[in-house]
Each structure stands twice: as structure tokens, then as C-alpha cells.
Amino acid sequence: xxxxxxxxxxxxxxxxxxxxxxxxxxxxxxxxxxxxxxxxxxxxxxxxxxxxxxxxxxxxxxxxxxxxxxxxxxxxxxxxxxxxxxxxxxxxxxxxxxxxxxxxxxxxxxxxxxxxxxxxxxxxxxxxxxxxxxxxxxxxxxxxxxxxxxxxxxxxxxxxxxxxxxxxxxxxxxxxxxxxxxxxxxxxxxxxxxxxxxxxxxxxxxxxxxxxxxxxxxxxxxxxxxxxxxxxxxxxxxxxxxxxxxxxxxxxxx
Amino acid sequence: xxxxxxxxxxxxxxxxxxxxxxxxxxxxxxxxxxxxxxxxxxxxxxxxxxxxxxxxxxxxxxxxxxxxxxxxxxxxxxxxxxxxxxxxxxxxxxxxxxxxxxxxxxxxxxxxxxxxxxxxxxxxxxxxxxxxxxxxxxxxxxxxxxxxxxxxxxxxxxxxxxxxxxxxxxxxxxxxxxxxxxxxxxxxxxxxxxxxxxxxxxxxxxxxxxxxxxxxxxxxxxxxxxxxxxxxxxxxxxxxxxxxxxxxxxxxxx
DNA sequence: CTTGACCCTCACGCAACGTAAGGGTCTACC
DNA sequence: GGTAGACCCTTACGTTGCGTGAGGGTCAAG
Numbered sequence: 001x002x003x004x005x006x007x008x009x010x011x012x013x014x015x016x017x018x019x020x021x022x023x024x025x026x027x028x029x030x031x032x033x034x035x036x037x038x039x040x041x042x043x044x045x046x047x048x049x050x051x052x053x054x055x056x057x058x059x060x061x062x063x064x065x066x067x068x069x070x071x072x073x074x075x076x077x078x079x080x081x082x083x084x085x086x087x088x089x090x091x092x093x094x095x096x097x098x099x100x101x102x103x104x105x106x107x108x109x110x111x112x113x114x115x116x117x118x119x120x121x122x123x124x125x126x127x128x129x130x131x132x133x134x135x136x137x138x139x140x141x142x143x144x145x146x147x148x149x150x151x152x153x154x155x156x157x158x159x160x161x162x163x164x165x166x167x168x169x170x171x172x173x174x175x176x177x178x179x180x181x182x183x184x185x186x187x188x189x190x191x192x193x194x195x196x197x198x199x200x201x202x203x204x205x206x207x208x209x210x211x212x213x214x215x216x217x218x219x220x221x222x223x224x225x226x227x228x229x230x231x232x233x234x235x236x237x238x239x240x241x242x243x244x245x246x247x248x249x250x251x252x253x254x
Numbered sequence: 255x256x257x258x259x260x261x262x263x264x265x266x267x268x269x270x271x272x273x274x275x276x277x278x279x280x281x282x283x284x285x286x287x288x289x290x291x292x293x294x295x296x297x298x299x300x301x302x303x304x305x306x307x308x309x310x311x312x313x314x315x316x317x318x319x320x321x322x323x324x325x326x327x328x329x330x331x332x333x334x335x336x337x338x339x340x341x342x343x344x345x346x347x348x349x350x351x352x353x354x355x356x357x358x359x360x361x362x363x364x365x366x367x368x369x370x371x372x373x374x375x376x377x378x379x380x381x382x383x384x385x386x387x388x389x390x391x392x393x394x395x396x397x398x399x400x401x402x403x404x405x406x407x408x409x410x411x412x413x414x415x416x417x418x419x420x421x422x423x424x425x426x427x428x429x430x431x432x433x434x435x436x437x438x439x440x441x442x443x444x445x446x447x448x449x450x451x452x453x454x455x456x457x458x459x460x461x462x463x464x465x466x467x468x469x470x471x472x473x474x475x476x477x478x479x480x481x482x483x484x485x486x487x488x489x490x491x492x493x494x495x496x497x498x499x500x501x502x503x504x505x506x507x508x
Numbered sequence: 509c510t511t512g513a514c515c516c517t518c519a520c521g522c523a524a525c526g527t528a529a530g531g532g533t534c535t536a537c538c
Numbered sequence: 539g540g541t542a543g544a545c546c547c548t549t550a551c552g553t554t555g556c557g558t559g560a561g562g563g564t565c566a567a568g
Contacts, residue, residue: 101338116300196476
């Protein structure tokens, strides 16, 4: 069992040489080698690779990535959360860049000549400050950063059980409503859906109604989610989806 | 007149070394040198630098950038348009990545174990195809690409006058409506605003109502636009803004 | 006429791989 | 059981886009 370099390469889109490189510098060494010296990557290795590629995509150097992943207190969820946050920042930056270009296109169309200063003011509003800030935030004083990171991670270790429990409790309550025959598009069911949304927003990310709808749809279309939710009570996934949709409609109608 | 390396560096956020490098490889050589051998950058040099940085941001290599900018048929507008398009693609890709991460966070929260394949399927939906496609589209067969580019560029050279004229005609008509006392939030004024939006969409980019609102706001807050528009008729900028807002309200109310 | 703040040209260094070169390994099919 | 073809290994030099000095001119201010 396990994957060869070529298989990993095909699976992930990186080249074999890259995997060799990561092995060379100790960033990702396969858990095993065959008798002939072939690299064998385990599932755990691939999870690590996914995190590596995520951080790489975000512009971290391989050395930085190694340090980030060396933190024993940070688990998969912590990394996902951090990457999610950084991606949102990027999205914001990209949006501003697009606006800047649209501005310049408008100016060009009207025949307005922008001076050099104006050009780079428009175009640079996101670059120097945002980028510098980002760099400092992510990796400013290496010591201070790691200390705070450790704290956040230990928080989430504690919170972890609490999150799981809260989630389960909520599912339990929704299942009870369903069992009691409460319609999915009734007030109390919608309130439960709203609680569900709030819970996600509190622990993970700002969950808009749009995103919430997407999640609800996923709960019934992706069998892994469906099965998992239906473990609490059969049919719960569908019921929850309907409540989510009704709740989103209610909120967005205003 | 002209800017020294240090000034350009401060203005644009790149380092002096980078400017030296661009000079070395012939990507951006300052138009002039002082008697002492100091580099002097002109406004035209800075415009070129802006385009260079735009393409660099988008991931093009310096060599590719040199080739792109070498096309004599492509003017500033063509580059802006291309960069705008590529940025929109990037935005889409980023959005998908964020969705993928949200999916995995949800899965993690529910305790669903994703296999390696699933993980990279989710995470790789945008990477291999999209990126390869992008790379081919942008620089696939160098010859074919340049040929098509030239056509697009020559189109836009021809179209250019037409665009200008159409724009001016439309402004003229709006000015006439204003002079005739047609209220900015009346049907005919809104229709003119809608025409304005359609014109932008046709020549430049998909101009949503949201973006159109932003443009309208800019017309009255940025004095350069205000003055330019008011050249057709005093007060036109404000009138157009009001019509745009009314039109957007009408369209989005549905 | 000197002191900073700039500017110049070499020139070496570095990250993150790409790209052979030269050579074993493994399944498959004859 | 031999050999073709796909796959794997290590070694090592090449490339891109600059960073980072070293050593030395230039220029406005006091």
C-alpha cells in the first residue's frame, strides 16, 4: 500500500522532481521506501502535501512552510482555517486590483491622461501596505508569531470538543423537531437553521446565506455528508436542507 | 524632468535592484541618462513599467512580458483589457479554492475522513486543467497566439474611433434629455443609462449594475471624470449618476 | 570642502525547481 | 527466461528573478 512518486504526481499535479526536491530538503519525506529504494507515500504524507501546496499557493517559502507545519499543536483544522482566512484576504486584494483596472479603462476611454503618480496610487493601494502588513502579520517577529500561534492552536484544541458537542446538540434538536412533525419551512425550523448558520460563522468563517444555501445543497447531494448527518436521524439531511433554504429565503426577502 | 531610480522605486514599490535588473535584460531601459550616467525615467517609461508589473502580477515571466509588450499593434487599452480578463479568471479560480477549503472544513467538522483522491479532486479542480488551459491560451503556440493578438489589436484600432464616437453621441443624447428637463429618474433617462451600461459591456467588460453604480459615483466624486463629462454639458456628470442609480434600482428591484 | 544621501557597475548568492545523464527495477508478453 | 517499455533512482549542472554586498563616483547643503 501507499503511493509511488508518479502516482502522487498525477494525483496532485506536482512533478516528480518537485517531490524529490521536497524529500531532499526534508520538507516531505515519504514514510517508507521499498527494498529497491522506491519512495512510498502514505495517506498521512499526502495530507501533509496538501497543506504544503496550500501554503505554497499562498506564497509562503518552503522554509516557512516547514516551520509552520513543525508546530505540533496545530492540526489540520487550524491550517485550513488559516489558509481560508488568507485566501479571503487575497480575494479582497484581487477585487481591488480589478476595480483599479476598471478605473483606468474608464479613464482611458474618456481620454483622461493619468500622471505617473496617479497611476500607481490607484494601482498601488493594495500592494505596499497590504502586502507588507500581510507579510508582517504572517511572519513578522518569528518568535512572537509562533507564541501566539501556539496559543490559538491550544485554544482550538480545547474548543474542539466543545464545537463537536455543540454541533451534535444542535443536530439532535433539529432531529427532534423533525420527529415532532414540525414543517421544515415553519418558524421554529427556520430558527434552528439560523442557529446552524450562526454556529458556523462563530467557529469557522462568516457564513452568508448564499454559502449556507450551498452547504445545505451539499448535504443532500454529497452522499458522505448525507450519510453522516442521517446518522443522527434518517432524513435529517434533507430536512435540514429545506429548513436552510426557507431560512435563507426569509432573511433575503427583507 | 524625469524620475531617478529611487523615485521610481518609491512610487511603484519595486526595489532599485529590480529596476537595474529590468534595464540589464532590456525589459525597461530608461529613456535617458544624465551626464553622470544616472538613469532618468520618463512618463512613457512608467507607463511601460505599470504594464510590466501588471503582467508580472499575473504570473508571466519577464521574457513573456517582453514579447507581449513588443507587439507594436497593442496599445495601452489592449493590455488593460487583457489584464482585466485574466484577473477575472483568477478571481474565479480563487473563489473555487475558497469553496474547496470550506468544503474540507465542513467535512472535518463532521468527522468525515477524505481519502487522498477525494482531497485532491476537491482541491485540484481548478489547478491542472484551468492552469494548463490558461497557459496554453495565453502563450500556447506562440505564432498562432501573436497572429490572433494582432487581429484583436487591429480590430480595436479600427473600433477605437467608433467607440469614441458612440460614447460621445450617447453623452450628447443624455445632455439633450437633461436640457429638455427630463427628470433623471424617469423612464427615458433610465433607458439612456441602460444604454450606457450596455455600451461599456460591449466594448470593455461585463458591466453589472453594481459596477455601474460604482462608475456613476466615481463620475461625481473624481473631479477628473466630472470635468471631462461636464465638457459636453455642465451638470451632466451628476445627471448621469442619478440616472444610473435610478436605472440600477429599477433593474434590481425585479 | 566635507558630509550624507543617492547613484553607478561588477559579481556572487539563493530559492525552487527544470532538465538531462547514466543506470537500476518491475511487470508483461512472447 | 529474456527483453521491451514504463517507471524509479541519484548526481549534477542550468535557470529565473532578483537580494546583497563591495568598491567607488555624484551632488546639494551647510
